[in-house]
Amino acid sequence: MxxxxxxxxxxxxxxxxxxxxxxxxxxxxxxxxxxxxxxxxxxxxGGIYLGQRAVIDWAKLGYEVEVSLRVSLDKTVPRAFDEFMEQARKIPEVVELQTFLGQVDVRLSVLARDMKHYQQLYRSKILTLPHIADIEALMQVAEIKSSRGLPL
CATH class of the missing domain: 1.10.10.10 (Winged helix-like DNA-binding domain superfamily/Winged helix DNA-binding domain)
Incomplete structure (x- = not known):
């Protein structure tokens, strides 16, 4: 268009x-x-303008911890990707899922109230996701830039 x-x-x-x-x-x-x-x-x-969305300051609602998890999946299992994504979508605290080509297959952005809550989420929900071969956690310290806008 x-x-x-x-x-x-x-x-x-x-x-x-x-x-x-x-x-x-x-x-x-x-x-x-x-x-x-x-x-x-x-x-x-035409799919150019997708609409509007609310931007929420999760920290003001008590979600102080944001963790980015880089996940590599077991590529020997034919449906590993689909089964992983299906289960990851069901976790409310996973606010973003991205897929990649390369060593890392998926990135999950996880919000938690505090470290205790994150640890509970990690053990009870994240580590139970199917077909994880490797996982790396990156703790967000500060958000420097967050923009989806481009010069038009």
């Missing part, structure tokens, strides 16, 4: 402030409200 300069202006404004009303968005992007709504719908249908 080809996007125009007007589409880029709309997306740029959405990246900067996703809570704008359609009228505010149209004004800032230099279009009228109806055109803005049509362009957004076209970009949604």
């Amino acid at each position: 080809q996007i125009t300069d007007a589409d880029r202006r709309i997306l740029r404004q959405l990246q900067a402030e996703p809570t704008l009303t359609n009228a505010e968005l149209a004004e800032r992007a230099g279009t009228n409200t109806a055109t803005c709504a049509r362009r957004l719908e076209r970009m949604r249908e």
Whole structure:
């Protein structure tokens, strides 16, 4: 799908402030409200604009520990990947799953209230996931940059 300069202006404004009303968005992007709504719908249908999401400060809700787990799976088992992912998706504290090519197959981002809670999650839920060949934990100390926005 080809996007125009007007589409880029709309997306740029959405990246900067996703809570704008359609009228505010149209004004800032230099279009009228109806055109803005049509362009957004076209970009949604084309899979460019995926929607909005809430960004929650988990630490303020009592989740102080974030751990990134790098997992290598047993590649001798034909369905190892599918079975691992199926079970990992069921753990509520796993907030992100990513797959990779290379020595590490999967990265899990895990949130826990504290180290005791993390240790309990690790032993009772993470280590019981099927087909783990190797696992490495990286404790997050600080988040320096977290952005999904790109220059448009």
